[in-house]
Amino acid sequence: MKKLEKVNYKGFIAPLIVGILLWVLTPLRPGGLSPQAWEMFAIFVATIVGCITKPLPIGGTTLVGLVVTVLVGLAPMKDVVDPKTGAVVSTGVLSAFGNSASWLIAMAFIMAHGISKTGLGHRIAYNMIKKFGKRPLGIGYAITGLELILGALIPSNSARTGGVVWPVVKSVAEGYDSKPDDETRKKIGAYIDFTAFHANILSTALFVTGAAPNMVAQQMAAKQNYQMTWISWFFAALVPVAIGAVVVPFIIYKIFPPEIKETPNAKKWAGDKLQEMGPMSTPEKIMACVFVLAIMMWTLAGFFKIPQLDSTFVAFLAVAILFVTGVLTVKDALKETGAWNILLWLSILIFMAGKLIAFGFIGWFSQTIQTDVKGIGWGVVLAILVLLMFYTHYFFASGTAHMTALYLPFLSVAVATGAPLALSAMLLAFTGAFNASTTHYANGPASVLASTGYVKQGEWWKLNVVLGFVYLIIFGVIGTLWMKIIGMW
Template sequence: MKKLEKVNYKGFIWPLIVGIVLWCITPWRPAGLSVQAWEMFAIFVATIVGCITKPLPIGGTTLVGLVFTVLLGLAPMKDVIDSKGVVVNQGVLSSFGNSAAWLIAMAFIMAHGISKTGLGNRIAYIMIEKFGKKSLGIGYAITGLELILGALIPSNSARTGGVVWPVVKSVSQDGYNSKPNDSSRKKIGAYVDFTAFHANILSTALFITGAAPNMVAQQLAAQKGYQMSWAGWFLTAIVPVAVATIIIPFVIYKMYPPEIKETPGAKKWAEGKLNEMGPMSTPEKIMSAVFCLSIILWVLSGFFKIPQLDATFVAFLAVSLLLITGVLTMKDALAETGAWNILIWLSILMFMAGKLISYGFISWFSKLVQTGLHGISWQLVLVVLVLLMFYTHYFFASGTAHMTALYLPFLSVAVATGAPLGLSAMLLAFTGAFNASTTHYANGPASILATTGYVKQSEWWKMNFVLGLLYLIIFGTVGTLWMKVIGVW
């Protein structure tokens, strides 16, 4: 007999309570807000809370939020067009044309090719072979691997779960008999595990395609008139990330030292793995060529405003090439559930955020805070907003939900108080990348690497608190000065 699928019904409690309470106080809403603006806010907040409590996977949760948006009359299914052909009310179906969501979906499918062909593992083994003579070297090798993968795999969870964690596990257990949930965990496994997590943070911060929250920031910043391109983001991030790449693995090494300092066996282990793989296969060569082409076109798209170089089109082109050459099949593409999942929930969340803008909620909030912060320098306001963006992540289990909820309001407040648009947009976006240095549930990679048994939860929180301060200092000082040099503000 078939059974019903398991649903976390308890997860619906808080979203319903929050949504109903906010909806019921509509008659007493703040002055200056329309009924529609407040009601849309109620649904949006309830949906974000649902993304945190997870009664359903995030795609299902956002679909429920979208259904309520239509049922309560806050958006039609199709666009409403006036007699002149102008869209006067955007329908929910139009949300699924969101370019950022499609870019990430296609990039997920491209990432499937890296895993399928074995290219990701080959890159990992080469890095260990070249830099794995010492434990510190392995830490830097893992970091370098993540930085490379950050340009190739747009999902930080996919990079960690699909490529980096298997390498960490193999190096630790197969190479040095350092096992999780065992006294041997600190031989080398704990250090490499924790370093791998922070390597993921750095790779996320370096590329606009490094993780979904970056793409959310790109879309929301565009609504304030600031355009983030692949090349522009990379140029802005390169210096603070480079500084952090030098400092972070070394600080972890000193703060959380492995018992094994020399690792001569890592090189031999990696060589053995490469010998097992043999020379690059034809699928690997094609995959490498397609990804190199994609990166080149993404870079060029930041300099030349040619429709054919649109970042989303480049991703479609890459997937098409992989299908045409036989590296991937349509079955592979359809089986990449992460791609279609993110296409649903990111499109819906972006649609809801857009409705908050069109109904005037964001402009009202911006004016409210601007009035409250009257007389305070924009520099201090921006510092406070960055700190809030960072430390409020203790209350979020999703970087995307956090970014969707707070980025645009915070950016609006910063600009309204006189802060430069470019500086505010990029600092807040970077903070959305490195605020994962908080909890063991901060994002997907944290959920993976904090539960391996190598790092205790108390250790995770304590060390991340220290490293979080380092990120804030590096991006707040080096990042700000670098953005001044290159003319971001």
């Protein structure tokens, strides 16, 4: 007999309580807010709480929020057009799924499937270990370099860690008889496990396509009329990430050192793996060429503002080439559930945030804060917002939920107090990447690597307190100066 699928009904309790409580407070809403603005806020907050408590996967949770939005009359299904002027009076929910960024990410996930299917990702990993694997610190730098490369190839930080990096870390550690949950874990396993996590943070910060929260920030920034292109994000992140890639593995090596100081076996292991793989296959070569072509076209589009090279079109073109050449099949694309999942929930969250703007909630919020902080310099306000974006992540188990909840309001406040738009947008976005250096539940990669047994929970928290300060200095101070040098503000 077929059974019903499991649903976490307890997870509905908190969002229902929060949503209903805010809804019934509509008559007591602050002055200057319409009933629709407050009601949309109630649904939005309830949806974000649901993304944290997870009664359903995030796609299902956001879909429920969208359905409620339509049921209570805050949005129609289709655009409502004024028959006289032809102007859109009310944006319908179906328009949410025409969001170009969501489709870009979906196509990037399908491209990443090609990286995995062809074996190109593992070939890159083994070559990095073979070249730099003589000492544990070298392995730490090799893993960091691997993550930075994969950050451009695989748009999911969890997929990079779980699919490519963690298997490499595990194999290297086991090669030195360094096992989790016993005294051998500190031989080398603990060091490279923890370094792999921070390498993932840096790779996430380097590319706008590095993880879902980055794309949320990109879309929210667009609502404040700041366009984050692939190339503009990359250049803004380049120097702070490069400094982090040099400094962070070394700091971890000093404060959490491995017992083993020489690792010649790692190079042999990687060499053996490459020998097993043999020469590059035709699918690998095509995959590598297609991705290089996509990067070049994204870069050209960013420099020369070529309309035909719209970043989403480039991603569609790359996937089409992979289909035509036989590297991927349409069946491969349909099986890439991560692509269609993110297309669903990101489109919905961006639509709901857009409704908050349309109903005037975000404008009211930023104006209210601007009044409250009158007389305080924008630099101080921006610094406080960055610190709040960082430390409030202790209360979130999802970078996406955190970014969706706070990024746009924080950006609005920063700009309202006179802070440069580009600087504010990028600093808050970068903070949404490195605030994962807080807890063992901060994001997907943390959940993977903190649960291996190599690093104890107490160690994870203590070490990340130190590294959190490092990131705040690298991105908050050096990153700000770098963005000034390249003329972003």
